[in-house]
Amino acid sequence: MRAYIPELEHKGAASWGYTEKEALENLENAVDLLVAHLLEIGEGIPTDPPSQIQVSDVPLVAIAI
Structure with a gap:
């Protein structure tokens, strides 16, 4: 998942x-x-809530070249 x-x-x-x-x-x-990293590098943390968390059971393929 x-x-x-x-x-x-x-x-x-x-x-x-x-x-x-x-x-x-x-x-x-x-x-x-991610939040810890953004704070460490001084980048702003998004304040708008995400629309939603997505969960998918569709297999994904990653290829490293």
């Missing part, structure tokens, strides 16, 4: 897990790390 926040996915607000619960827990950790 893949969980992500569409508005913040390009900054790293995405994760996965074998179950929806695990994917959401991993996403929470990813968002915590």
Whole structure:
């Protein structure tokens, strides 16, 4: 399962897990790390709430070249 926040996915607000619960827990950790990183580099933290958290069970393929 893949969980992500569409508005913040390009900054790293995405994760996965074998179950929806695990994917959401991993996403929470990813968002915590993202916020810490943004604070560390002095970049603003988005204040608008995301439209929604997306969860998908569609397999994704990543290819590294």
